[in-house]
Amino acid sequence: MKKHLLKRMGLFLCxxxxxxxxxxxxxxxxxxxxxxxxxxxxxxxxxxxxxxxxxxAGSGESGSIELADSSxxxxxxxxxxxxxxxxxxxxxxxxDFSDLDGKRVSMLSGAPFSDQVDKYVDGAKxxxxxxxxxxxxxxxxxxxxxxxxxxxxxxxxxxxxxxLVVMEQPLQExxxxxxxxxxxxxxxxxxxxxxEVGEEEINRLWDIWIGSDESKKxxxxxxxxxxxxxxxxxxxxxxxxxxxxxxxxxxxxxxxxLLLTVAKQLxxxxxxxxxxxxxxLPSVESGKADLAxxxxxxxxxxxxxxxxxxxxxxxxxxxxxxxxxxxxxTNGFLTKLKASFRKTFIDERRYKLIFNGLLxxxxxxxxxxxxxxLLGFGIVFLNRLNxxxxxxxxxxxxxxxxxxxxxxxxxxxxxIIFGKAEISAVxxxxxxxxxxxxxxxxxxxxxxxxxVDPGQMEAALSLGYKExxxxxxxxxxxxxxxxxxxxxTQFVVMIKDTSIVGxxxxxxxxxxxxxxxxxxxxxxxxxITIAIFYYILIKLLSGIINLIYNRFFEGKKEKSKKExxxxxxxxxxx
Amino acid sequence: MSMIQVKxxxxxxxxxxxxxxINFTVEEGDVISIIGPSGTGxxxxxRCMNRLETSDGGQIIFHDKDICDPATDLNQxxxxxxxxxxxxxxxxxxxxxxxxxxxxxxxxxxxxxEACDVAMKELENVGLAGxxxxxxxxxxxxxxxxxxxxxxxxxxxxxxLFDEPTSALDPTMVSEVxxxxxxxxxxxxxxxxxxxEMRLAxxxxxxxxxxxxxxxxxxxxxxxxxxxxxKKKTRDFIYRISVWNWDSTVRxxxxxxxxxxxxxxxxxxxxxxxxFKSCRLLIxxxxxxxxxxxxxxxxxxxxxxxxxxDDPMSVEIDISELTGKEKIVNALKKPDKNDLSAKIIxxxxxxVPEVNDSKIIWELK
Numbered sequence: 001m002k003k004h005l006l007k008r009m010g011l012f013l014c015x016x017x018x019x020x021x022x023x024x025x026x027x028x029x030x031x032x033x034x035x036x037x038x039x040x041x042x043x044x045x046x047x048x049x050x051x052x053x054x055x056x057a058g059s060g061e062s063g064s065i066e067l068a069d070s071s072x073x074x075x076x077x078x079x080x081x082x083x084x085x086x087x088x089x090x091x092x093x094x095x096d097f098s099d100l101d102g103k104r105v106s107m108l109s110g111a112p113f114s115d116q117v118d119k120y121v122d123g124a125k126x127x128x129x130x131x132x133x134x135x136x137x138x139x140x141x142x143x144x145x146x147x148x149x150x151x152x153x154x155x156x157x158x159x160x161x162x163x164l165v166v167m168e169q170p171l172q173e174x175x176x177x178x179x180x181x182x183x184x185x186x187x188x189x190x191x192x193x194x195x196e197v198g199e200e201e202i203n204r205l206w207d208i209w210i211g212s213d214e215s216k217k218x219x220x221x222x223x224x225x226x227x228x229x230x231x232x233x234x235x236x237x238x239x240x241x242x243x244x245x246x247x248x249x250x251x252x253x254x255x256x257x258l259l260l261t262v263a264k265q266l267x268x269x270x271x272x273x274x275x276x277x278x279x280x281l282p283s284v285e286s287g288k289a290d291l292a293x294x295x296x297x298x299x300x301x302x303x304x305x306x307x308x309x310x311x312x313x314x315x316x317x318x319x320x321x322x323x324x325x326x327x328x329x330t331n332g333f334l335t336k337l338k339a340s341f342r343k344t345f346i347d348e349r350r351y352k353l354i355f356n357g358l359l360x361x362x363x364x365x366x367x368x369x370x371x372x373x374l375l376g377f378g379i380v381f382l383n384r385l386n387x388x389x390x391x392x393x394x395x396x397x398x399x400x401x402x403x404x405x406x407x408x409x410x411x412x413x414x415x416i417i418f419g420k421a422e423i424s425a426v427x428x429x430x431x432x433x434x435x436x437x438x439x440x441x442x443x444x445x446x447x448x449x450x451x452v453d454p455g456q457m458e459a460a461l462s463l464g465y466k467e468x469x470x471x472x473x474x475x476x477x478x479x480x481x482x483x484x485x486x487x488x489t490q491f492v493v494m495i496k497d498t499s500i501v502g503x504x505x506x507x508x509x510x511x512x513x514x515x516x517x518x519x520x521x522x523x524x525x526x527x528i529t530i531a532i533f534y535y536i537l538i539k540l541l542s543g544i545i546n547l548i549y550n551r552f553f554e555g556k557k558e559k560s561k562k563e564x565x566x567x568x569x570x571x572x573x574x
Numbered sequence: 575m576s577m578i579q580v581k582x583x584x585x586x587x588x589x590x591x592x593x594x595x596i597n598f599t600v601e602e603g604d605v606i607s608i609i610g611p612s613g614t615g616x617x618x619x620x621r622c623m624n625r626l627e628t629s630d631g632g633q634i635i636f637h638d639k640d641i642c643d644p645a646t647d648l649n650q651x652x653x654x655x656x657x658x659x660x661x662x663x664x665x666x667x668x669x670x671x672x673x674x675x676x677x678x679x680x681x682x683x684x685x686x687x688e689a690c691d692v693a694m695k696e697l698e699n700v701g702l703a704g705x706x707x708x709x710x711x712x713x714x715x716x717x718x719x720x721x722x723x724x725x726x727x728x729x730x731x732x733x734x735l736f737d738e739p740t741s742a743l744d745p746t747m748v749s750e751v752x753x754x755x756x757x758x759x760x761x762x763x764x765x766x767x768x769x770x771e772m773r774l775a776x777x778x779x780x781x782x783x784x785x786x787x788x789x790x791x792x793x794x795x796x797x798x799x800x801x802x803x804x805k806k807k808t809r810d811f812i813y814r815i816s817v818w819n820w821d822s823t824v825r826x827x828x829x830x831x832x833x834x835x836x837x838x839x840x841x842x843x844x845x846x847x848x849x850f851k852s853c854r855l856l857i858x859x860x861x862x863x864x865x866x867x868x869x870x871x872x873x874x875x876x877x878x879x880x881x882x883x884d885d886p887m888s889v890e891i892d893i894s895e896l897t898g899k900e901k902i903v904n905a906l907k908k909p910d911k912n913d914l915s916a917k918i919i920x921x922x923x924x925x926v927p928e929v930n931d932s933k934i935i936w937e938l939k
Contacts, residue, residue, distance in 0.1 A: 459663035459722075462624055463677045463729055464653035473680060477667045557667075564671050565707055567690045 133518035170315035177308030209254035226269035234283035236294025237274025357512030368433035376441025448483035584631030594788030607775035610785035656726030696724035716747030745841040825870035863915025894932035
């Protein structure tokens with residue numbers, strides 16, 4: 001009687017859980033994927049926002065307010081249907097800084113503005129994110145109350161989304177700068193080149209990239225001779241409109257456009273390397289990049305470790321929610337789904353991003369898997385030689401792999417050990433994972449061998465077996481039954497661990513999802529897609545491994561059994 | 575010339591000296607049982623014979639060569655000495671047949687067909703030809719041990735070493751293995767058996783070695799050692815393993831434990847079922863009828879002695895430390911018709927009871 005009741009309760013709770021999850025998923029999906037004007041208009045914007053924008057944007061001082069207005073107009077005219085609820089009518093949830101007392105403020109990791117905010121806001125709680133798209137999501141879903149960024153980014157976002165508004169008053173009036181290693185001789189050259197390009201030209205670029213006319217947003221081709229060499233530039237790749245991934249995954253935006261313009265002036269070629277804000281300065285410090293650009297405002301703290309060259313004014317502002325939230329676009333669920341699908345896969349051929357990411361994940365997993373297993377077995381055999389030096393090295397590696405998180409090991413490899421080397425990040429990832437997986441494999445195999453009853457070796461010896469042969473014929477096959485499932489599990493764990501390679505700027509499946517999220521500002525579709533792809537990938541690879549193992553080892557067993565069966569049958573007949 | 579001569583064998587483990595000065599000879603065809611108290615180095619001695627252990631002194635001369643010499647070819651030696659272990663150690667990842675065939679093809683380098691032939695013959699000899707394609711985990715303990723014997727025999731050894739072959743087996747499975755060993759002994763194979771099974775030692779051995787205090791304490795024919803041991807220590811050992819007793823306070827008396835200990839002892843002695851039942855009934859009735867839990871500090875002492883042929887001779891209950899023993903004596907001498915236990919015990923149905931102030935003794939029929 002009681003068991004029956006418990007079962008019923010359990011079932012009910014499960015249903016409740018599933019129901020609750022689907023409802024909240026649906027809700028999250030709805031709030032987050034509200035139609036944004038620009039995406040509908042991506043090809044067809046006719047409004048010339050150029051002139052209105054540029055003249056006021058250049059003034060800098062009170063530029064933020066005018067900028068807001070002009071881009072509001074540009075935004076509302078361009079967004080057609082949604083112009084009624086456009087940003088020009090939206091009222092910010094917080095109008096004064098004092099309204100934000102005790103509230104949550106979010107900014108990008110590495111952005112040094114909490115002190116500035118503290119000057120105007122009491123008791124603000126700070127959270128740091130790796131990408132601005134994540135901050136926007138947090139803002140819209142109520143996980144934070146204000147998003148900090150420069151006026152360009154904030155205005156751009158407010159233009160795209162009627163649910164967001166820029167607070168009128170800027171926090172600080174600052175300048176964007178290109179970062180160089182301290183004491184670099186390049187600083188003077190670039191400073192001069194920027195002056196030569198001229199403020200007018202720079203403002204022109206600014207207006208193009210902040211505006212909503214996508215057709216004007218074309219990067220110049222590197223068609224100059226480049227007699228003065230090539231520079232490696234670390235650039236932000238997930239912050240629109242400063243630096244982001246466009247068509248064919250190329251990095252576009254105001255920052256690359258400006259950089260190419262100055263490079264042309266200097267007659268140097270440019271090699272861009274895209275990454276998130278927090279990775280920009282370390283790249284320059286470690287020497288992996290010659291300079292870095294990416295929505296970096298010149299601050300005292302930054303100047304202590306870098307030399308920075310200013311190229312455009314930029315104010316620090318706060319982006320908040322609009323007061324009336326009510327009417328989110330209530331187009332049918334299916335229409336939204338279709339739009340999400342288009343944005344995630346079709347627009348700018350993003351499916352390529354995903355497939356490339358998938359390929360990278362696959363390659364790293366398979367190569368590191370194979371190398372790791374080989375390394376593991378190699379160490380097992382070396383270990384049996386009982387050489388002191390080998391044992392010490394093995395022990396050190398074990399301590400490192402067991403004692404440090406994978407992401408830390410990878411970053412140490414990439415930024416420190418291979419810091420100066422001209423080696424691709426994918427190779428570093430493969431090396432890192434091979435070593436980690438190899439050590440784990442070694443550990444598993446050694447313990448599996450120990451787990452075999454020592455009596456087995458005694459029995460083999462007592463029959464006359466030599467120790468080596470006994471190990472191969474009797475001990476190892478029994479150990480294999482123990483270690484194979486364990487190694488397979490570790491392999492699956494490793495496949496999932498590869499999702500951290502984004503930290504060393506590798507574009508794998510997870511990073512592809514991140515980039516799409518930062519472009520579409522949607523979480524649901526990209527994340528679900530990535531999740532499904534990972535699941536399928538893992539199931540597929542596990543299945544293949546099982547197949548190979550069964551064919552090879554179990555097949556051998558079956559063959560031997562059948563063969564002997566035949567022999568004794570024949571004997572019976574005679 | 576003797577096949578094997580063990581001279582002054584010594585083995586040390588840390589501060590312990592399980593073997594101090596072992597001396598004996600083995601003639602071809604000898605079946606030698608090695609008995610003695612636990613932990614005295616019997617297994618160690620056996621393992622020195624095939625060099626699974628290396629002695630710390632002395633010699634083992636096998637076919638005129640001292641195999642304790644470090645230059646000995648161990649693999650060759652072990653081919654000539656087959657060993658059967660207490661825990662069988664069959665290879666679990668191979669079928670029974672493969673267990674026996676693989677060592678032959680790997681070590682003796684004969685063809686698989688030939689090896690198969692030999693294997694099947696040996697399996698037939700131990701009665702397990704039908705299990706050739708089964709895996710060890712599908713067999714019972716007795717079957718596993720028989721396969722282990724077949725596997726060792728397939729290598730055509732000159733000497734077979736048995737290290738407590740039946741100690742890990744249920745009493746019900748011991749007989750099937752003993753039967754195999756009996757057959758082997760009859761066939762003239764030279765065997766050394768470390769065992770606790772006195773019955774086996776008595777039936778098949780040509781010589782019994784009693785190992786104690788690190789030396790061959792006493793040696794001789796089975797009759798001599800079991801029935802007429804010369805030394806007192808030997809006598810005590812034999813006595814100890816041929817007597818069952820129970821000594822505990824009333825508080826600590828676990829009736830289930832008592833009766834199952836009795837049962838295990840009787841099974842080991844291959845006692846007749848009816849004799850065992852008589853003993854059990856008498857003891858059960860006494861415990862349930864006359865032992866009073868109100869006096870937890872009383873002592874209960876019960877003993878059962880075996881006579882010839884391992885049939886129980888007498889059951890003896892010491893009542894000197896039981897409170898109210900006078901009442902017990904009276905109840906048994908003149909049983910009240912309503913006292914069932916007393917009636918059962920004092921009836922001459924199972925044995926003739928003799929009751930005095932301190933003991934109740936039954937001579938069993």
